[in-house]
Amino acid sequence: MNFAAAIVLDRVTKVYDEPVVSNVSLDVPEGNFVTLLGPSGSGKTTILQMIGGFVQPTAGRIFFGGADMTILPPNKRPCNTIFQDLGLFPHMTVAENVAYGLRVRGVDAATRRKRTSKMLGIVALEGLERRRMHQLSAGQRQRVALARALVLEPAVLLLDEPLTGLDERLRQQLRDEIGHLHRQLGATFLAVTHNHDEALSLSDRIAFLRRGRIEQMGTPRELFERPANAFVARSIGFDAILKPERVDPGATSWRALVAGRDINCEPPVRRESGEGYVLALRPERIRIARPDEGSDLGPVTVTSTAYKGRDIEVAARLVDGQSLKFLLSADRELVAPEPGSSIEIVWQPMKPLLVPEAAMVEPGRELRGTMTTRDGNDAPRLE
Secondary structure (H helix, E strand, O other): OOOOEEEEEEEEEEEOOOEEEEEEEEEEEOOOEEEEEOOOOOOHHHHHHHHHOOOOOOEEEEEEOOEEOOOOOHHHOOEEEEOOOOOOOOOOEHHHHHHHHHHHOOOOHHHHHHHHHHHHHHOOOOOOOOOEHHHOOHHHHHHHHHHHHHOOOOOEEEEEOOOOOOOHHHHHHHHHHHHHHHHHHOOEEEEEEOOHHHHHHHOOEEEEEEOOEEEEEEOHHHHHHOOOOHHHHHHOOOOEEEOOOEEEOOOOOEEEEEOOEEEEEEOOOOOOOOOOEEEEEOHHHOEEOOOOOOOOEEEEEEEEEEEOOOEEEEEEEOOOOOEEEEEEEOOOOOOOOOOOOEEEEEOOOOOOEEEEOOOOOOOOOOEEEEEEOOOOOEEEEEO
């Protein structure tokens, strides 16, 4: 690696009755915001707990700045953790909650007051020093938890579902504030979430997990534009998934036969022998062809439409029986196609992405970091 790693996981495994994390290796660059993204049960929180020292790995090692921390307890590690329940003390004021860790460490009263006041200013809680937790909104309590963790100036901050349970407007506000805090403080942030919008907007890098393994590691743009397989594609918003009758590999562009139409495709990020492929498209990048332009796919039969506010969702059936959904902008001048009507659709200049249909890495093989494929795109590295 060509960067300093704040955290390194070396083939970490955790087994309870069965494996919940399997042979995971991960490098978290110093000063980066890295997110563990994936559905419930994918092992995200268990990994975070092992990094924080709250759970011991069954196998593997954990390093902070090159030092082996695998068996050390939480209070011996250079990190702080904010869990979903926040863990704030209801009998203490805002200022007392924030200063608690400093007091435990024996920091003198004058320094505690100065650092607490500065941190409350950073998280925009000035004037609320004397309030208790029941007098605060959910968003304010989240800020208290952030301040209490950050006042100790940890090298690493671990966040477990930091925006869970908040309404959408508050989620967006706190998401922006967490991103600002990360840029302002320069610490290493490692977060857990199942919300891909949060991961995409906050992260420098994302590790996408499923069933205790890393499916793909990359930047938000890499995951958004070039998912490694069908599972990641569906999870990240590629809701238009089609099964081709045949796939013909090429040097820079692959072709696939779908419903009798020969389609030019982006090649897969990961190329594995013996795997089937599917075409993945983002539904917002599909539109109805104009009368004067050729179509990329069709004819397709509209089966239903649904008004979604900003968009109209169109469901259609291909001549081979496959279903496809896509989004049209809910423009006042746009007349949605009627169910039963036949339409042609286009997605140019974008091309569908071919992704492996199989969603799991083979047992015993490990994903670590990224490597560069021949076409310059980052792909998971199998070791």
